[in-house]
Amino acid sequence: MDKVLWERLVMVVFVFFAIPFPKVLVVNGAIPALFAFGDSILDTGNNNNILAITKCNFPPYGRDFPGGIPTGRCCNGKIPTDLIASALGIKETVPAYLSGNLSPQDLVTGVCFASAGSGIDDATSRLQGVVSLPSQLRLFQEYIGKLTALVGQQRAADIISKSVFLVSAGNNDIAITYSFLLAPTLQPFPLYSTRLVTTTSNFFKSLYELGARRVWVLSTLPLGCLPGGRTVAGGPLRICAPFANQFAQTFNGQLSSAVDSMRVTLPNYDIRFIDVYTPLFNLINNPQPEGFVDVSEGCCGTAPFGVSGICTLLSLCPNPSSYVFWDSAHPTERAYRFVVSSILQQHTNNVSNSFAFAPVNSSLSN
Structure with missing residues (x-):
């Protein structure tokens, strides 16, 4: 996708998150x-049916999600996956592949x-007993087989090449694996970060080989400013932990450079680095x-070690819209909406004639 089309695409997402924002309808199945x-x-919700430590499929998670049900999203409501899909006019929510009840329309x-x-x-x-990136890639390969059986090889390839792929990784490597397991061994973080970036670059190449052409790579969050990060490393005043944020910045810088290099070297690969760190840090x-x-x-609630599952039925939170964070590690839906809007403004220059806009009544009340 060329620069102009990318800018038009991002404008669609930005307009969706304005206050109030319009509903975006994609014309001719562009995405x-x-x-x-x-x-x-x-x-x-992919962790719901596996033996994983990290789970968010119990109340009060999902209290502001449509229907008020916990779906496995680590939030009070929708997360960036849903918000961006809705903004692009694809669908309101994106199902987990391992949910076990996918419809043909879900696959398409x-x-x-x-x-x-x-x-x-x-x-x-x-x-944590969760699905690794290599395993996620294998599930995607399995998915391609199902999609091909459903719509045929040519249409399946067309869907994959025109779709948007979101990737968020690195947060847990830095906040958990390095900080608690490797840092005490005095392994320099830049070396560990380089290894992470090399590994994730290979993942992006694998997506390309499987037909992906539009990939949005999210940076890490400002890890030292998460409630859990403040508790663990922010001192008695629970300030934003400087070392954790520095680690995140180092990794994000290396990741951004790797993404830029890949976009240049692989033909027709519109892979973009999306800075999530800065708008969330500025909001905080x-x-x-x-x-x-x-x-x-x-x-x-705020866990002493940043574990997401601190929320319980006894948790009192009458007004999530006033909080940046839902639990010790994850933003509220309203904070997610702000961040997604902010990061996509940076890529906005014009509006595409290939998209139609239909106003709806929406708010950022959650």
Whole structure:
């Protein structure tokens, strides 16, 4: 996808997240599907039916999701996977591939392979018993077989090449595997980060070989500013832990460079680095203009070691819209909406005639 089409595509997403924002309807199936890989930032419920440590399929998770049910999303409501798919006019929510009840329409319009707790380092996934990136890739290959059987090889290839692929990885490698397992061994973080970037670059190449052409690579969050990060390494005042944020910045810088290099070297590969760190960090440091009040605690609780599953039925959180974070490690839906809007503004220059906009009544109340 060339630069102009990319800018037009991103404008669609930006307009969706305005206040109020319009519903985006994609004309002529320009973007037929969305796929997600990586960790809990994008996982819509793949851990529900596996023996994983990290799970979010119990109340009060999902309290503001349609129907008020816990789906496995580590949030009070929708997450970036859903929000971007909806903005692109694909569908309102993206099902987890391992949900066990996928319809033919689900297969045609995209599914999620991400697994909460997963990472680039296989040790990260093994530690929590979740689906590793290589395993997610194998599931995608399995999915391609199912899609091909459903619509034929030519249409399947066309769907994959025109779809958007989201990838979020590195958060758990830095916050858990390195910080708790490798840092005490005095392994320099830049070396570990380089290994992570090399491994994830191979993953992106594998996606390309399987037909993906539009890949959005999300940076890590500002890990030192997560409620769990503040508790563990922020001192008695629970400030944003500087070392954790520095690790995240180092990794993000290396990842951005690798993505830029890959876009140049692989033909017709529109792979983009999406900076999630900066808009979330800025929101944490200046929340009032956007109507947020609490930036240091999780709305439904803050775990002593940053474990996402701290939320319980006893958790009291009457107003998630005033919190940046839902639990010790994950933003609220409203914070996600702000971040996605902010990062995509950077790529906006014009509006495509290939998209139609139909106004709807929407708000950022959750």
